[in-house]
Amino acid sequence: MKKLILSVFTAFFSLCALAQKDNRVTIGTIDSIQSKILNEQRKIWVHVPSSWTPDSKQRYPVLYLLDGEDHFYSVVGIIQHLSQGIGNTICPEMMVVGIPNTDRIRDLTPTHVNPAPPYTDSLMLKTTGGGERFVSFIEKELIPHIDSLYPTQPYKILNGHSFGGLTVMNVAINHTKLFNSYISIDPSMWWDEMNLLKTTKNVLREKDFSGTAVYLGIANTLREGMDISTVRSDTTKRTRHIRSILNLDQYIKEEKQNGLRYESKYYGNEDHGSIPLIVTYDALRFIFDKYRFNPARKNLTDPTIDLIKHYQEVSKMLGYQVTPPEDVTNELGSDFLKQKQYAKAEEIFKINVTNYPESDLVYDSYGDYFLAMGNKSKALEYFKKSLSIKETPMVRKKINTLLSRK
Secondary structure: OOOOOOOOOHHHHHHHHOOOOOOOOOOEEHHHHEEEEOOEEEHHHHHEEOOOOOOOOOEEEEEEEEEEHHHHHHHHHHHHHHOOOOOOOOOOOOOOEEOOOOOOHHOOOOOOOOOOOOOOOOOOOOOOOOOHHHHHHHHHHHHHHHHHHHHHHEEEEEEEEEEHHHHHHHHHHHOOHHOOEEEEEEEOOHHHHHHHHHHHHHHHHHHHOOOOOEEEEEEEEOHHHHHHHHHHHHHHHHHHHHHHHHHHHHHHHHHHHOEEEEEEEOOOOOOOOOOHHHHHHHHHHHHOOOOOOHHOOOOOOOHHHHHHHHHHHHHHHHHHOOOOOOOHOOOOOOHHOOOHHHHHHHHHHHHHHHHHOOOOOHHHHHHHHHHHOHHHHHHHHHHHHHHOOOOOOHHHHHHHHHOOOO
């Protein structure tokens, strides 16, 4: 198992450590929880976005990640790429909670199976079927633990691959409201003679899934000479994995009346092992397809109203108040400033100053507006406010230039 190069402290000191600057690049901390339900100590790997500080009011949606030791690094990287930096606001910044395994086949299988002869004494299968207890651990112990110690928003995603994908589908079907969205990556729907698959077909017809999103990624595990059409008629065990997933996809698509927001994709160039990263990327883009505010694609009649209205809709979608991101707002205001649309630029910069009064950037940009308007005293006032929060050479140079002209 790969080791995280992380600090192992209590949750509070771990969070504080994230805000400290040192010579290490850290992406998370190792926390632990004593589970009464599972009767064991469970480690958890926790990523909190770098924008968080101990005195910050910022809070984040949470992605819960099964097989955490295998996928933590890549999932954190994908989210950082999609959520941080100018233009990269495809999804919100998010926490990631990786759940490493102690007994994987116990926790990630929903039903117990007995080994077939001659494997009647198989140790691997003796603990199978602990999936419901594991889900109970997540619901009653892990989520409350995370919510009590970390800066969380109520929006939650469950992500899992293979047996983890099987668990994701079990939770989505039988514990639907535990998470808002589900990412199921090449799930092992063949388990226990496709028991969960058979249950799923009936539940999809009878249950209301409104407000829930599922993304299903299907790997290419076909035998040579087959395609996704011909494999459906095959009856050998070697193809049962992909056949069960294709059946799942078909069942979900047939029940369009149940309110489930659903998308699936077959990845012909990816096998069972290579598929998790690209599916997670595509799934996040699907889940948050309406999150991004892209002025280039909008006919902005009133930019202030349009910006506010967009994030009101995003807030409704996510179930909590979403403030227009600082970078997005600042970029919009700067674009109007370059276009000499000064009234629009001022409106936008005012929004940022109101929403992010502790940011040096918002005062610097508002100072640029006053400088463009020829109001040097106001520009100097806002540049000084920016510098009082954070010393930056660029703003210092602006102040020195203005003072030298007096």
